[in-house]
Amino acid sequence: MAKDTQGPEVPRRQKVQAAEVGTDILRGLAELAPATSLSKLAEHLDMPASKVHRYLQALIASGFAEQDETTNHYGLGPAALFVGMAALGRLDVVKVTIPRLAELRDAVNETCFLAVWGNHGPAVVHVEQAVRAVTLVTQVGSVLPLLSSSTGLVFNAFLPDRETALLRERELAMADAPFEHELQRTLEAIRTQHLHAIHGLLMRGVNALSAPLFAAGNRLMGVITVVGAAQNFSAEPDSYAAQRLRETAQEISSRMGGVF
Structure with missing residues (x-):
């Protein structure tokens, strides 16, 4: 029986790809700062809005993004500011x-x-x-x-x-x-x-x-x-x-x- 050489490589690649997408979205939020709509962000990143929305929810949950309740626009969250200030x-x-x-x-x-x-x-x-x-x-x-x-x-x-x-x-x-x-x-x-x-x-x-x-x-x-x-x-x-x-x-x- 042939040994499966892929093993955990596929899920590992998926995690890397997910991290890259999340990083792209954070960069897009920074480029469109202070706030932007979902449609504008998706257009800026050349990604489907549904995909961007899914990642935004994860970023909001972790504090790296936030949504204005009045305008529904998105921006960088306090965790992103903390990382940015640490770099500065x-x-x-x-x-x-x-x-x-x-x-x-x-x-x-x-x-x-x-x-x-x-x-x-x-x-x-x-x-x-x-x-x-x-x-x-x-x-x-x-x-x-x-x-x-x-x-x-x-x-x-x-x-x-x-x-x-x-x-x-x-x-x-x-x-x-x-x-x-x-x-x-x-x-x-x-x-x-x-x-x-x-x-x-x-x-x-x-x-x-x-x-x-x-x-x-x-x-x-x-x-x-x-x-x-x-x-x-x-x-x-x-x-x-x-x-x-x-x-x-x-x-x-x-x-x-x-x-x-």
Whole structure:
């Protein structure tokens, strides 16, 4: 009698294939973040909607995906965020910045956050909330606009043009984005001062100050921002908060081998 050489290989291959499909769906949710419909996700992945739905239920059960009860749209769940933050924790910029961001928050008594460049633009990866916290635009996972936030403008000033061009062109086409000649003047000022202040541009009544973080080779690794309500936080370039922000950015950059 011939020996069955397949044995457990078939179910093992099936498990591997299932894991690959699950990974593809998680990647699709990330690419269509913050949320998407089942039909759009299935079209994006080129998979039958019934198959995507089946895998989504398993991902929801494990916490890697979640469904909005109001819209029925799907997005990444808390388990996916935990894994993502663990991966980000390996980056020097996150490790070096977190304790110094907390010190900055204590010094200026305003909310401070770190953003890194993601697939869709500046992404908030760590927040130190102040007592009078501005939370609407500073939640972990928030993606900020390139041209109408101080954080985004600092990224635009120091990142290679090839990384920002598509997003910049898209936002320039919007009515509330700055005109291009004004934008160039703003970017030159940011490159000179290594600081940018915004008063109520992204949100009325909310001011912000941002500064770049550099690693060896003058590589931009992230941007730190102080944000607060206008009645308490003036966000002037010559203010105490701006001075402490510069000092913090300089210290972080130095630890990563960069020059601020």
